[in-house]
Amino acid sequence: KNFNVFTCESCKAFFRRNALKLKEYKCSLRDNCSIDITTRKLCRKCRLQKCFDSGMKKEYILSEEQKQMRKIRKQVNGVNNCKPADDSDTGDSSQESVATTDTKSSCDGIVHHNHGESNDCDQGVVIIDKLIDDKRPLAEWESTRLREMMTILNELKNKYKSKLVAEVTDLDMACRAFSYNCERDAYKFIRLSNSLTAFQ
Amino acid sequence: KNFNVFTCESCKAFFRRNALKLKEYKCSLRDNCSIDITTRKLCRKCRLQKCFDSGMKKEYILSEEQKQMRKIRKQVNGVNNCKPADDSDTGDSSQESVATTDTKSSCDGIVHHNHGESNDCDQGVVIIDKLIDDKRPLAEWESTRLREMMTILNELKNKYKSKLVAEVTDLDMACRAFSYNCERDAYKFIRLSNSLTAFQ
DNA sequence: AACAGGTCACGAAGGTCA
DNA sequence: TGACCTTCGTGACCTGTT
Numbered sequence: 346k347n348f349n350v351f352t353c354e355s356c357k358a359f360f361r362r363n364a365l366k367l368k369e370y371k372c373s374l375r376d377n378c379s380i381d382i383t384t385r386k387l388c389r390k391c392r393l394q395k396c397f398d399s400g401m402k403k404e405y406i407l408s409e410e411q412k413q414m415r416k417i418r419k420q421v422n423g424v425n426n427c428k429p430a431d432d433s434d435t436g437d438s439s440q441e442s443v444a445t446t447d448t449k450s451s452c453d454g455i456v457h458h459n460h461g462e463s464n465d466c467d468q469g470v471v472i473i474d475k476l477i478d479d480k481r482p483l484a485e486w487e488s489t490r491l492r493e494m495m496t497i498l499n500e501l502k503n504k505y506k507s508k509l510v511a512e513v514t515d516l517d518m519a520c521r522a523f524s525y526n527c528e529r530d531a532y533k534f535i536r537l538s539n540s541l542t543a544f545q
Numbered sequence: 546k547n548f549n550v551f552t553c554e555s556c557k558a559f560f561r562r563n564a565l566k567l568k569e570y571k572c573s574l575r576d577n578c579s580i581d582i583t584t585r586k587l588c589r590k591c592r593l594q595k596c597f598d599s600g601m602k603k604e605y606i607l608s609e610e611q612k613q614m615r616k617i618r619k620q621v622n623g624v625n626n627c628k629p630a631d632d633s634d635t636g637d638s639s640q641e642s643v644a645t646t647d648t649k650s651s652c653d654g655i656v657h658h659n660h661g662e663s664n665d666c667d668q669g670v671v672i673i674d675k676l677i678d679d680k681r682p683l684a685e686w687e688s689t690r691l692r693e694m695m696t697i698l699n700e701l702k703n704k705y706k707s708k709l710v711a712e713v714t715d716l717d718m719a720c721r722a723f724s725y726n727c728e729r730d731a732y733k734f735i736r737l738s739n740s741l742t743a744f745q
Numbered sequence: 746a747a748c749a750g751g752t753c754a755c756g757a758a759g760g761t762c763a
Numbered sequence: 764t765g766a767c768c769t770t771c772g773t774g775a776c777c778t779g780t781t
Contacts (some may be wrong), residue, residue, distance in 0.1 A: 355774045373608055555765045
């Protein structure tokens with residue numbers, strides 16, 4: 346049973362990927378395409394509709410938040426395995442690029458479009474990695490703060506996600522703006538972090 | 546398989562380009578030209594007819610809308626991969642300079658601050674205010690900083706809202722790019738936070 | 746064992762340019 | 764026009780959680 350119905354793997358994957366975007370699709374015919382193993386790929390709208398009609402439930406799909414938690418947990422585990430925590434625990438700040446390397450590998454699971462090259466945001470991460478290497482602990486409220494910021498970011502994200510209405514002409518410009526802003530936000534977060542008492 | 550039939554590249558391309566214009570072509574003979582690798586170019590009408598007869602389906606050709614979508618996506622990706630031209634920002638020792646609000650408007654060629662009108666993004670500000678009220682800690686300049694971010698994002702949103710017109714049907718694409726960036730940053734921050742000693 | 750999500754090679758669209 | 768390239772959705776297979 347996948348999402349409440351016995352399905353093949355492909356339909357499972359299809360549903361997982363598309364169930365939340367029904368509105369985005371349009372049938373080029375009459376919304377009643379017959380869907381079978383050979384015609385399945387022809388009309389996403391109708392295929393998805395059939396999924397729903399057969400009882401598949403989008404509620405069974407994990408929320409972004411839940412998926413995030415999974416991912417994080419996984420990453421944390423990965424880090425723990427890589428770094429023997431108990432092991433003498435000397436730490437100090439050997440400028441070894443451990444943190445950097447680690448960042449790269451664990452991010453690969455998340456970022457597929459950046460084939461190896463560093464981008465704007467990575468620079469930010471480097472800075473933070475540096476701070477971590479210094480091993481200064483964050484006070485509890487400080488780490489709380491960081492989490493809060495994440496929450497805010499998420500809020501924002503959802504906000505934008507649900508706002509797809511209008512139409513845009515100058516996409517290029519807009520995208521560039523987006524890009525710049527993300528970069529800028531990243532730096533702001535970093536600066537904010539730097540200002541926390543633990544780092545002073 | 547191309548358009549439902551095993552074909553060579555040339556027929557694939559030919560069909561893609563012409564399948565939707567069958568009516569526009571006329572055979573100068575009797576609509577029964579023989580079509581082979583050497584005569585193919587002589588009569589488009591008959592070549593195309595042969596394509597259809599052999600089972601090629603024009604339904605497999607992406608609609609204009611879909612093609613437009615692709616194009617947009619491509620553009621968005623291109624922008625995302627752009628590196629910041631300026632700002633070598635070493636990060637170095639960082640620290641207190643943070644306090645100065647000169648986060649700088651290096652990007653402000655694109656986005657200007659705009660206090661005043663209220664809209665959805667203000668909710669973001671509200672959230673922050675709440676966080677501030679709650680647990681105490683944000684210094685004034687810190688909340689200022691956060692407000693700043695909200696404002697900037699507001700600007701962006703307005704940019705989109707005010708532009709309507711066609712050509713580009715899909716703001717969603719752009720939004721997705723934005724989300725993507727935020728999401729990625731969020732993950733990084735969270736992961737890094739988790740690796741701080743305070744969390745262990 | 747069940748059932749979520751993640752991964753990644755691959756097929757088949759469109760795009761490019763000599 | 765067509766050989767060659769890029770892109771993205773698909774689905775078989777894997778991982779992780781309950």
